[in-house]
Amino acid sequence: MDTATVARFEASRNRLASLAYRLLGSAADAEDTVQDAFLRWQAxxxxxxxxxxxxxxxxxTNLALDRLRSAKVRRERAVGAWMPEPLLDGDPMLGPADTVEQRESVTLAVLTLMERLSPIExxxxxxxxxxSYSHAEIAEILGITESGSQQHTHRARRRITAASNGTDIDHAAARRIVEAFVAAASSGRTEQLVALLTDDATGVSDGALGLAKTxxxxxxxxxxxxxxxxxxxPSPAKRNLAGGSPSIHAAVVNGSPAILFTLDDRVVGVSILEIRGGKIAGVRGIAAPARLGRLTEQWQRQGHNxxxxxAW
Known part of the structure; x- marks a missing residue:
């Protein structure tokens, strides 16, 4: 390909990656999908x-749908060990963020809920x-009718609305929330931490170093x-398992307040907080290295507070 043809593809790469990420919930799979699209473009x-x-x-879109429908992916996600791959604020793969719908579509809560939708939904x-594609454009992309696109949209919206918290968090607010959470978590006083949580707060984790099978x-x-x-x-055993004494940072991950555990400029764990009504409604802990690769890359590229x- 000539330089202009390559440049035309590269001009769309970030948008295509953000599309694939929303469809797949995995940065690694999104990158592979975009590379496959480049090969199609080349040919x-x-x-x-x-x-x-x-x-x-x-x-x-159709390459991503093929991945979602593959037997291998269905098996991996059916065993109860799948989580979306987190992305640090500022990562171009997060894509458009002008509307509430665009911002919520990359929250871990919505990415997780989208697992309950059919691939086409x-x-x-x-x-x-x-x-913001029209139903006519969607119908052409997916090979369905416009009325089918409208019906799928209606069903998906109805399910997704249940996970939408309607809360936009800026960096200053995120840091205050994280500071309060870390202080309460470190205090040794359970009631202080419970006071920050909603009455129905829940959590999910992939275990120490992400080693939990489910x-x-x-x-x-x-x-x-x-x-x-x-x-x-902290304990000597935990520090030995982590390979040292991580630093703890406040961050914004997938639009939500987050706590990053970093060691030698490498992210070794992240806890993402879901906020509702000014309180914490959910905590997602992720420590599997395979889920933290892109987060670490972006952390190393950006300046940190x-x-x-x-040292934990």
Missing amino acids: ADREYVEVPEAWLTKIV RAVYVLREAF LIRYTTPERLAAAVQTGFK SPLIE
Whole structure:
């Protein structure tokens, strides 16, 4: 390909990656999907591609749907160990963030809920809500009717609304929430931590170093608070397992307040807080290295504020 043809694809790469990420919930899979689309672009008879952006959108969407429908992916997600891959604020893969719908479409709560949608419902919802495609355009991309697109959108919206908290968090507010959470988690006083939680707060974790075979779930505020306090209590054994004494930073991950545990400029764990009505409604703990690769890359590229705790 000539330079101009490559440049045309590269100009769409971030948008295509953010589309694939919303569809797949995995940065690694999104990158692979975009690379597959590049190979299709390379092999295409581009003389007959009238609108490259539309052509590439269709290719990426359908490649992502093929992945979602594959037996391997269905098995991996069915065993109860799947979680979305977190992304640090400022990562271009997060894509458009001008509307509430666009911002909520990359929260971990919504990415997780989209697992309950059929692949076609997921694609229609993402194309419509996050990228503002018309039903006519969606119908052409997916090979369905306009009325089918409308019906899928209606069903998906009805399910997704249940997870929408309607709360936009800026960096200053996120840091205040994280500071209060870390202080309460480190205090040793369960009631102080429970006071920050909603009455129905829950949590989910992939275990120490992400080694749990299935996700660990905490179904009440009291159980969640006890698990958080245990996790925040340092010990020689834990430091040995982590490979040292991580620093603890406040951050924004997938639009939500988050606590990053970093060691030698590498993210070794992240806890993402879901906020509702000014309180914490959920905590998602992620420590599997395979889920933290892109988060670490972005952390290393960006400047950071001073840590809340220098050495845990």
